[in-house]
Amino acid sequence: MQTELSKKLGIEHAVFGFTPFPAVAAAISRAGGFGVLGAVRYTAPDELKRDLDWLHEHTEGQPYGLDVVMPAKKVEGVSEADVEAMIPEGHRQFVRDTLAKHGVPELAEGEASGWRITGWMEQVARNQLDVAFDYPIKLLANALGSPPADVIARAHDQGVLVAALAGSARHARKHAEAGIDIVVAQGYEAGGHTGDIASMVLTPEAVEAVAPLPVLAAGGIGSGQQVAAALTLGAQGVWLGSVWLTTTEADMHSPALTRKLLAAGSGDTVRSRALTGKPARQLRTEWTDAWDDPSGPGTLPMPLQGLLVAEAVSRIQKYEVEPLLGTPVGQIVGRMNEERSVQAVFDELTSGFEKAIDRINRIAGR
Amino acid sequence: MQTELSKKLGIEHAVFGFTPFPAVAAAISRAGGFGVLGAVRYTAPDELKRDLDWLHEHTEGQPYGLDVVMPAKKVEGVSEADVEAMIPEGHRQFVRDTLAKHGVPELAEGEASGWRITGWMEQVARNQLDVAFDYPIKLLANALGSPPADVIARAHDQGVLVAALAGSARHARKHAEAGIDIVVAQGYEAGGHTGDIASMVLTPEAVEAVAPLPVLAAGGIGSGQQVAAALTLGAQGVWLGSVWLTTTEADMHSPALTRKLLAAGSGDTVRSRALTGKPARQLRTEWTDAWDDPSGPGTLPMPLQGLLVAEAVSRIQKYEVEPLLGTPVGQIVGRMNEERSVQAVFDELTSGFEKAIDRINRIAGR
Numbered sequence: 001m002q003t004e005l006s007k008k009l010g011i012e013h014a015v016f017g018f019t020p021f022p023a024v025a026a027a028i029s030r031a032g033g034f035g036v037l038g039a040v041r042y043t044a045p046d047e048l049k050r051d052l053d054w055l056h057e058h059t060e061g062q063p064y065g066l067d068v069v070m071p072a073k074k075v076e077g078v079s080e081a082d083v084e085a086m087i088p089e090g091h092r093q094f095v096r097d098t099l100a101k102h103g104v105p106e107l108a109e110g111e112a113s114g115w116r117i118t119g120w121m122e123q124v125a126r127n128q129l130d131v132a133f134d135y136p137i138k139l140l141a142n143a144l145g146s147p148p149a150d151v152i153a154r155a156h157d158q159g160v161l162v163a164a165l166a167g168s169a170r171h172a173r174k175h176a177e178a179g180i181d182i183v184v185a186q187g188y189e190a191g192g193h194t195g196d197i198a199s200m201v202l203t204p205e206a207v208e209a210v211a212p213l214p215v216l217a218a219g220g221i222g223s224g225q226q227v228a229a230a231l232t233l234g235a236q237g238v239w240l241g242s243v244w245l246t247t248t249e250a251d252m253h254s255p256a257l258t259r260k261l262l263a264a265g266s267g268d269t270v271r272s273r274a275l276t277g278k279p280a281r282q283l284r285t286e287w288t289d290a291w292d293d294p295s296g297p298g299t300l301p302m303p304l305q306g307l308l309v310a311e312a313v314s315r316i317q318k319y320e321v322e323p324l325l326g327t328p329v330g331q332i333v334g335r336m337n338e339e340r341s342v343q344a345v346f347d348e349l350t351s352g353f354e355k356a357i358d359r360i361n362r363i364a365g366r
Numbered sequence: 367m368q369t370e371l372s373k374k375l376g377i378e379h380a381v382f383g384f385t386p387f388p389a390v391a392a393a394i395s396r397a398g399g400f401g402v403l404g405a406v407r408y409t410a411p412d413e414l415k416r417d418l419d420w421l422h423e424h425t426e427g428q429p430y431g432l433d434v435v436m437p438a439k440k441v442e443g444v445s446e447a448d449v450e451a452m453i454p455e456g457h458r459q460f461v462r463d464t465l466a467k468h469g470v471p472e473l474a475e476g477e478a479s480g481w482r483i484t485g486w487m488e489q490v491a492r493n494q495l496d497v498a499f500d501y502p503i504k505l506l507a508n509a510l511g512s513p514p515a516d517v518i519a520r521a522h523d524q525g526v527l528v529a530a531l532a533g534s535a536r537h538a539r540k541h542a543e544a545g546i547d548i549v550v551a552q553g554y555e556a557g558g559h560t561g562d563i564a565s566m567v568l569t570p571e572a573v574e575a576v577a578p579l580p581v582l583a584a585g586g587i588g589s590g591q592q593v594a595a596a597l598t599l600g601a602q603g604v605w606l607g608s609v610w611l612t613t614t615e616a617d618m619h620s621p622a623l624t625r626k627l628l629a630a631g632s633g634d635t636v637r638s639r640a641l642t643g644k645p646a647r648q649l650r651t652e653w654t655d656a657w658d659d660p661s662g663p664g665t666l667p668m669p670l671q672g673l674l675v676a677e678a679v680s681r682i683q684k685y686e687v688e689p690l691l692g693t694p695v696g697q698i699v700g701r702m703n704e705e706r707s708v709q710a711v712f713d714e715l716t717s718g719f720e721k722a723i724d725r726i727n728r729i730a731g732r
Contacts, residue, residue, distance in 0.1 A: 001729050001730060001731075002729060002731060003729055014729070168632075168633055169631075169632070169700075187564065187566065188554065188555075188564055189554075189563070189564035189566055189567050195633075196633070197555070197632050197633060197697055198553065198554055198555035198564035198565060198566065198585070198586055198697060199564060199566045200553065200555055200564065200565045200566055200585065200586030200587065200592060200595065200596070201555050201586045201632050201697040201698060201700065201701075202632070204589065204591055204592065204701075205632060205700060205701075219564070219566065220564055220566030220567045221566065223570065225570055225598065225599060225600060226566060226570065226599065228598045228726065229566065229595040229596070229598040229599045230566070230595070231726055231729050232591065232594045232595040232598050232722050232725070232726045233591060233592065233595050234591060234725075265535075266534075266535075266563050266567050266568070266571060267534055267561075267562070267563060294660060330567075331563055331564060331567040332567060334535075334567065334571060335567075335570075335571075353730070354730070356598050357726060357727070357730045357732065359598070359600075360594065360597055360598045360723060360726070361723070361727070361732075363367050363368060363369055363380070363597050364367060364719070364720070364723045365367075365368060366723065366727075
């Protein structure tokens with residue numbers, strides 16, 4: 001499947017794969033798609049450098065990109081400690097109580113929390129970019145608004161296309177005005193941060209709002225049939241994230257979490273503020289239920305909620321406390337029912353796409 | 367656009383149009399689609415008979431159907447008065463207070479509330495069916511679970527296909543087990559009662575769940591491009607409701623409401639229990655906000671909520687109290703920006719469908 005954008009990027013299939021795992025990103029690019037490595041977890045530049053080295057060596061010359069989480073508005077002189085100080089004690093106690101209720105063990109002394117919110121802060125994202133621009137990345141995506149103007153300019157100077165996620169036509173238009181090159185229209189059914197407009201409605205709205213800029217459709221896509229539907233809605237490509245979580249190349253660090261993903265149905269996710277303070281779709285768990293319960297203290301705004309729960313999430317994941325164990329994932333989790341290689345996922349995407357085109361042509365009498 | 371199901375029904379386009387207005391239903395059937403008249407508002411059999419007479423005369427021999435709201439489980443010997451008695455006084459006071467706050471006038475003495483919940487009760491639906499089975503309807507749809515077994519048998523005896531709405535693969539499977547002929551998979555983005563799984567995910571899940579039974583895709587469909595996408599997802603037809611509300615044939619009885627629909631964006635709806643007690647997508651208004659506000663009394667379960675608000679909704683509509691004025695409608699309302707004839711909507715559906723097929727074939731290299 002070829003669009004103007006896929007031709008421009010020199011890829012075989014207009015399938016963009018977002019993933020936190022270098023092995024998955026490399027396999028996506030090798031399979032003829034476009035692998036995009038999520039940078040948010042790399043707070044240490046050296047670790048990002050190590051993984052980009054690995055990625056570059058394993059894409060067999062195929063293009064790849066990077067996804068950062070960078071706020072468009074700069075907050076001057078605010079440290080993680082300043083933000084920590086804004087968290088009410090009642091909320092900290094609620095975290096302790098909820099963990100205690102489920103017998104979640106403490107981390108060992110000196111053991112770092114694996115999941116830090118600091119990746120969400122602008123300086124950290126800038127450090128990531130300083131590393132990434134030394135590599136021949138072809139795409140820089142920002143998951144949180146348009147990137148700052150100087151970052152867009154720097155990317156363009158190096159011939160890097162800039163993409164930004166949007167949950168509404170208005171967001172998409174703002175990105176276009178900021179000078180980005182590609183809008184990722186993220187529907188309600190998507191994993192992670194998402195608005196409440198579903199892909200069937202959002203995709204064509206975003207396409208019309210920013211034409212002739214290309215739009216990638218995200219949310220609810222895990223089969224070749226869904227790729228065909230999303231491209232039919234006017235997208236120049238699809239952006240898939242959830243479907244890679246259960247590939248053999250993914251390094252989830254938790255067999256229990258993989259089992260939960262494989263067992264979950266499309267109705268087993270929830271759009272909750274529990275993880276970051278903004279609505280993000282994830283597996284519904286007793287942890288999200290606790291935060292969404294009206295009798296609880298409720299969630300804090302971003303970035304406070306993320307800081308508040310970072311260590312708790314690490315403990316839940318490390319000790320695989322099943323009732324609380326979750327991850328961002330979209331409604332497509334209902335079709336993620338077996339571990340497959342990235343190549344096997346691609347084989348189904350491309351063969352399912354062809355079958356769907358055959359069928360719709362029969363319906364159209366062609 | 368032709369599918370097995372459209373051929374079976376002898377219609378030109380696999381487009382099913384649900385509407386409470388006989389003039390719209392007739393125009394849909396005349397345009398080559400399949401008009402389905404919503405019966406819920408006909409509490410008097412004579413009125414339904416009058417409108418079915420009119421509909422039959424104006425479809426030019428093309429097929430049409432009826433949509434009822436019939437609970438699968440029978441509640442014996444419960445009258446409307448019994449149900450009324452279950453409504454707490456605090457909730458009645460909240461209705462009075464909210465109306466008073468916005469200066470909503472009373473109905474005139476003896477003036478009947480135009481919108482009655484009684485259409486939701488089984489006996490009323492059975493009276494509707496006694497009328498409808500005297501007409502050559504080709505489809506009977508039920509918006510609330512599978513119809514009772516004897517109703518399915520009676521329909522089949524008369525060669526009438528039975529459809530039922532489903533919001534999940536599990537619901538779809540239950541309908542299939544009950545012996546219905548067509549599943550309408552109603553996505554999260556749809557107007558009226560809907561679950562939380564979006565069409566992009568729900569449609570293929572429902573298709574797989576009930577194959578070889580045909581599935582109609584509902585939710586988020588208002589353009590030919592969206593028709594093409596929905597059929598690509600495996601549906602044998604599309605089921606459109608919202609898009610007809612702003613056609614010239616629609617009799618909304620409220621210019622203010624039509625203006626609100628034409629002005630609304632895709633983000634201006636909400637899935638709320640305010641209207642019936644079950645989640646139904648509708649325009650977001652100060653009325654839905656009042657019911658969804660955690661500091662209010664909250665909504666009552668179906669059928670209590672519908673009975674509680676019936677008169678209030680009539681008053682709001684009659685006096686066009688704009689901040690409170692709403693109607694069930696899907697996220698597709700964002701693309702309903704001008705009054706058009708049903709035929710003009712069809713012309714766009716069919717030409718947009720062909721354009722979308724052209725484009726996806728180019729992407730597929732065909």
